[in-house]
Amino acid sequence: MRAILTAADAAIRWLCIAALAVAAVFIAFMAVIGTADVIGTSAFSTPVPSALELSEVALVIVVFTGLAAAQMKGSHITVDILSNRFTGWVKRLSDAAARLAAMAFFGTIAWFGAQEALHSWSINEMATGATPIPIYPGKTLLALGCAVATLEALRQLLHILTGTRP
Template sequence: MTNTTGAAGGATRWLRGAIAAICAVLLLAMMALTVADVLGRYLMNAPVPGATELTELMLAAVIFVGLPAASLDGDHVHVDVLTIRLRRLARRVLAGVVGLVSAGILGLVALRLWKIGDQIAGYNGITPTLKLPVAPVAYGVAVLAAVAAAITVLRVFERADAHV
């Protein structure tokens, strides 16, 4: 969705901005928590209780909140050492196939994360120190992976329409 004109382009820009803001807030919170934990640990011999588990949860959130943004922008890592030697049509077909396979893998990741969330919810999994429930995080990252899969599929068809 690099061409951001019209209503869809405005929605895409808004979504990117929202994702960037959420990630920025999460990263800032992680940084502040880490600084407070380190200062508390070494200056006052009193680390922040649960700092490690909060950092882990926020890190998962940053990664999976950013995943739909990477899918929107097509910013996933790719190596084109061999594909640059292919003809234009072959590159487009291969890009479509790779996009669909990537979307399928993201969909499988989403399904697996949802199952893991079900398992965690089944035994009421909580974090050790703060006793925060973990299942909602698993469900949240599953939904975000599914959103990234849907965006990836849409981008495949968008590129196909652009070349017709």
């Protein structure tokens, strides 16, 4: 049983890092598109076609694929005025409740995001602009990013419940 949990732990950590890598690629993509659009508009009076739509889809991907890594590192904003004073089982209970809430939050977004992504794929949804830009990859990565964040919150919850270090 411990071997299965260790393997799952490593796999979920790998998924978080892979999702973060996707976010990094799309941050770079947004920087290139933005730079090209500014230079094209300023120097040549020709903006990048559909730069806004490309950036909108990329921003969704960056935000939602970065959630799992933020969860893994404990980088989400927390209000810990009271919980910093907790010790022992009360601290563990508070931490477990926070992970359950994160699982519910991310899981709900993943579930409804997946439904939206499937619908978007089925109708070949596009953003209207100078050049049609597909929206379904962004919706798909939104759902996948939240699913990975849900798994990371579950991984952390299991560590809290078993008293092991993540």
